[in-house]
Amino acid sequence: YAWEAIANGEDFKLLCLDNLYIHGKIYKVPDPKAVVQIVHGALEHKERYMDLIKFLNKKGYSVVISDNRGHGESVNKKYPLGHINSLDQVIDDQLVINDYIKSHSDKDIYMIGHSMGSMIARNFLKNYDYRIKKLVLTGTVTYNPLVYLAIFVGNIINFYMGFYGNSKILKRLYSSGMSEGWLSFNEENLMEAKNDKLMLESFTNRGYLTVFHAMKELKNHRAYKLKNKDLKILSITGDCDQVVGGKKGLMDTIKTLKKIGYKNVSYFIMPHMKHEVLRENNKEDVFKIIEEFFNS
Template sequence: MYKEIKLKAVDGLDLHLHIWDEVENPVGVVQIVHGMAEHGARYSQFAERLNEAGFIVVADDHRGFGKSAIDKNYLGHLDENTGFEDMLQDEVTVKEYLMKTYPKLAYFIFAHSMGSFIMRTFITKHEADGVVFSGSGLQPNPLLKMGQFVTTQRVKKDAMKRSGFLNKLAFWGYNKPFNENHRFSWLTRDASIYKAYEEDPFCGPVVGTTGFFHNLFEAVKVSQQSETYQSVPKSLPILLLSGSDDPVGHFGKDTPKIALALEKAGVEDVTYKIYENARHELVNELCKETVFQDVINWMNAKIKRFGHN
């Protein structure tokens, strides 16, 4: 059964949760952590497939996104001073809810894009039975420094101002390699998906504020610091997934680099897969059924390994 509930964040914000729990004999629970300019409900098809495989699924709308935004003025906004830490704490709150509600089940994380940058830091302090990072990547430090310099100046004037410039900076050139003549075709080859994304009031029309971008650049910077890699638990199983045509992951180049950085840090169980011709949103791609099954097979293998079932 699909349901939506509100969960109190530590600062009193009502986090909006999407829950798919129609599972007769569950073997695990999956916490989905979505990307920027989207919301948890977009993962419904993936969640339903996970349900069929025995996994309960919960996805929150991040603060400032989807139904967790206070109102339309706050859609795409994060507090300029605490936004990144707030988002991290929100995911801790969701995990605590899952541990209390489903205490005996294996616990997995599926984190996409911006969600992956948040959770690459999250896993340094919070345990899981396995983590899947989808559509993650690396960014050149000069670009991040420039972004942080610009946002530091701008948040002093108006942290809630929408920034077309920063939006372009964050997505610079993403659509250039593709021929569909649509601004969101870099997300997936499935035209029905990127057209629906454009029309979704919680997705395409959302342009982040300077406060949001200030936090985004910080999240990316922290996620790729050597100290972050070194702090990942050595026994944590990690699966990295990307499309060969995903501009966020620099067209398949970043995923092997992230895997190597984790391995050099001593993480013992790191696997990655690149899907040929796939773009950014693997769970919405033409090859999504293969992606779904790959994730399910990987999680089942970890459950068997750790003796949960």
């Protein structure tokens, strides 16, 4: 349907690889400065981004957000909650959404990827960096060299226990180094996450393996076609985020993006914030940084 005809907060669904419908929502403003494509994190869902979406709408940006496959409403029998079959599929899902935006709007597209979404976004860049003008990474997951061990174990478990099992070993490998309350200092956010029925406990065995692959591929420099080396990339992380790997991990992430060939990579470290900088007590500070980056 025509972009103009879409009401604020209009649902859409798009048929993606392996006959799965990806469900999403469009939050439209008249004559937007750009359209923002949001990729959410692991084991969560699109509805957790409402504060950011309202802020971006108010500042003149239309927003498109979807549930990643195996999350929220983007499920079916073959793809139950927590199941992702391959990294290629989640990248292709974002490509289909990007195509959908382009077919309805001639405005620039900016992308925001949070946590696992930051890994999906960075993998999206390999072939499709020319399709977006700016990229914001939040809760930016760092590469961990132990990922090769995780993949080795993951392959064995998937072979012997099947794709759809829920291995405790893989869960432990996935969440190693995360203590309770790792999401945020914001207690209200922790309570909401705990009581949210769409917040998932775990991935399937295949889902974990896909996440490990997404991390491994962050260092696959040669796979990046680099069609848009001038792409502006901004990372925003909390100074107490356990997923970032400290200052050393963050610097490795920034250095990797520069080594790949991206010229405009910058970062902010937010004081007294943990992983979910978009849902922390001072989230408005993060929103303002994103706005300034988008307006620059």
